[in-house]
Amino acid sequence: MENNVLNGAELAILINRFEGIARKMTNTLYRTGRSGVLNRARDFSCCIVTADCQLLATADSLPIHVLVGPDMMAQSMKDFHPDLRRGDAFLHNSPYHGSSHAADHVLLIPVIDDSGKHRFTVLTKAHQADCGNAEPTTYMGTAPDVYAEGALIFPAVRVQENYRTIDDMVRMCEMRIRVPEQWKGDFLAMIGSARIGEQEILRLGSEVGWDKLEAFCGQWFDYSEQRMAARLATLPEGVATASSTHDPIPGTPPEGIRINATVTSRPDEGRVTIDLRDNIDALPCGLNLSEACARSACLIALFNSIGGDIPRNAGSFRRVEILLKKNSVAGIPVHPTSCSVSTTNVADRVTHAVALSIAQFGEGFGTAEFGAFIPPSSAVVSGLDPRTGDPFVNQIFLGCTTGAGTPYEDAWLTYLHVGNGGMCFIDSVELDELYQPILVQERRILPDTEGAGRHIGAPSLLVEFSPVGCDIDVAYCSDGRLNPPRGVHGGGVGGGSNQFRRKKDGATEALPAAATVRIHEGEAIISICCGGGGYGSPLARDPHRVLKDVQDGWVSEQRAREVYGVTLDRSGGLDMDATQSARERAGA
Incomplete structure (x- = not known):
């Protein structure tokens, strides 16, 4: 050799x-x-x-x-x-x-x-x-x-x-x-x-x-492995524990699913241990994690926290020990436990708990929480297409923002969810209307829903769509209404999720977090996806970036003034003297 x-x-x-x-x-x-x-x-x-x-x-x-x-x-x-x-x-x-x-x-x-x-x-x-x-x-x-x-x-x-x-x-x-x-x-x-x-x-x-x-x-x-060891050697030594909670749905405890993670950093050895054993047993629902998803979710948080330039393969993984317990909601399921939603909801909460733990090692580490996933804008839609008489089933991807603030930059707006890594594409409205008998009435950013911070989380996205010439079934499993994405190191909470039916008379009706809902012709379903948490104090955000957020319609002038300490003049430009004074009064 x-x-x-x-x-x-x-x-x-x-x-x-x-x-x-x-x-x-x-x-x-x-x-x-x-x-x-x-x-x-x-x-x-x-x-x-x-x-x-x-x-x-x-x-x-x-x-x-x-x-x-x-x-x-x-x-x-x-x-x-x-x-x-x-x-x-x-x-x-x-x-x-x-x-x-x-x-x-x-x-x-x-x-x-x-x-x-x-x-x-x-x-x-x-x-x-x-x-x-x-x-x-x-x-x-x-x-x-x-x-x-x-x-x-x-x-x-x-x-x-x-x-x-x-x-x-x-x-x-x-x-x-x-x-x-x-x-x-x-x-x-x-x-x-x-x-x-x-x-x-x-x-x-x-x-x-x-x-x-x-x-x-x-x-x-x-x-x-050598690259990974060298990077892990830059983490502070210590032990940190954090949690992230999934909203309740049928089959979960009334308070939802709290996911706990403990991260132990040993920089002198160039190693990290991630412990998920302090979690409840598998539940009679589809949110339980497969072993593969539990381990992958931990690694996602780690790689998001240490930089994307480390090769992701079996060699770098040698430096990471992940501890799971058998028959847990967080991994190693026993047949016939359902893992139907294993890639997203609770897996994302594992990633959040690990990232929040790493953030405790100090400024510059970890990330804020990304938004939770599977709102109706990413639902599986099905029915009988009146144009052909044939059945149709497809998962639509009309949009999820969800990106979190990081130590180095603002959120990726179209991230979808943390386990996806931003790799999936968002559907064209026109193509979704072509391939399914639906009409998309609205898709827009909701202002003042970003996780405020030195680096902001993504704002929430609202999508409204309805069937055309038929009824449709919309199946989703939404998370993040009761437990929206949190910020770290002074960062703010991102917008939470929600979903509604718009009735034929225009009135709205709240829908459950996880359901298959039949939307009749003349009705519509409204989906609000989570935003993302912010990283660092909003008072430390570059005022020129705040001005750009206002100009883009993401942040109102009032929020810019009250949350970021940024004042605009009558022409819509920055009033730097008023901004500096406001931030000094706020202790920035």
């Missing part, structure tokens, strides 16, 4: 080759997916793991999908199918065997060299518009167990052999899923994406040599 010691340039070239392969997989799925979840919202991820199930490359992927889980799913594939052969493909969505939730279908393909040796595994993970749940939604927050969900569960089930699809599996899905042609189009797109990855890695192995690629993986992991 001495001849395979790679220099820095070779490491950089090969990781870019692998990430380029992952991007080719991503591009294939984005351009060939049938459902709007894939070809408009881009709710999917592609990655590569080594033959010994270590995460290698995750370019352009959703963090909650890939940080932890691909390794566990690849191991399940090997455990269930020890005799892997070229041409095999496996369908996986079991939250008890390394996946996230039933709605995320995963294609795993082992990359087998000409000698028959397993070299890598490629994974394509795609959220489904419909996965066969008992209700027309992929997020069943009120499901008491996996049987109530009703979705088909595939623990690494073979769906291709010798490159030929096993039609029995396809027929099973077609009989269970409400939009079988749409699902099959997505399934074929996933196969195409994963096969692109397989063929590209086979070509790379022939070009570079398998021994050199194996040596690269080991050295890249070691380099990534």
Whole structure:
């Protein structure tokens, strides 16, 4: 192996080759997916793991999908199918065997060299518009167990052999899923994406040599671990505990779900421990976390807190110990616990609790809370399209702001939610109206809902839409009305969520936090998503930025004066003398 010691340039070239392969997989799925979840919202991820199930490359992927889980799913594939052969493909969505939730279908393909040796595994993970749940939604927050969900569960089930699809599996899905042609189009797109990855890695192995690629993986992991250790050495030493609370829904305690996290920093060792064991047992609802989502949520908070330049792979993860307890709402579920909403709501609360803990280490660390997720503007909508007479099911992405203030910058306005990492796209109003029989009456920022701070959180977003020529079912699982996103280091609270029905007479009616609501023709549903918390004192915000916020309509002149200590003159410009005096009086 001495001849395979790679220099820095070779490491950089090969990781870019692998990430380029992952991007080719991503591009294939984005351009060939049938459902709007894939070809408009881009709710999917592609990655590569080594033959010994270590995460290698995750370019352009959703963090909650890939940080932890691909390794566990690849191991399940090997455990269930020890005799892997070229041409095999496996369908996986079991939250008890390394996946996230039933709605995320995963294609795993082992990359087998000409000698028959397993070299890598490629994974394509795609959220489904419909996965066969008992209700027309992929997020069943009120499901008491996996049987109530009703979705088909595939623990690494073979769906291709010798490159030929096993039609029995396809027929099973077609009989269970409400939009079988749409699902099959997505399934074929996933196969195409994963096969692109397989063929590209086979070509790379022939070009570079398998021994050199194996040596690269080991050295890249070691380099990534060294980078992670050096960055963690900059954290102050100590132990910090924080919590974040999910609003109550059916199946939870009346006060909701309080998630506790304790972070222990050992900078002299370049290590961090994240402890989630102080949390309640699994609940009779769909909010419980799979192990993969619990671990990924912790890593998301850590990487958000230490900078995005550290490679995110099995090497850097070696420096992070995550402690979970079995059968907790925060991970390691026991069958038949429901994990239907595992990728978002409580996972985000785990990320918040860890980030708030890290923020306690001092100014410049951690983040504020991001906004909670799955308001009706990101609901699954379904019904019978009067234009065609055909049923439709799709998750719309009409917008969630939710971004949090950080030590270094303002919020990312269109973040969607913290586990998504800003990777999903927001739907075009015109395309959503084209593909579903709906009319979007309004989509706008709500002023004075930003988390005030030196760096602000995102303001809330209001979306109102209604059915056209039919009734529609709108399924959502909203969080953040009772527990809106909090700021840190003097930052303010971001706007909370809410949802209403607008009746035919124009009156509004409050809707529950988690429900499948039928909206009749002539009615509308109003969705208000969370904003994000602020970071640092609002009195320390650059007055010119406050002026820009006022000009953009995000902040009123009154709020600028009362919260930020910024006074505008009669022409709408900054009155710097009045601003300085106001801030001095406020003790800034």
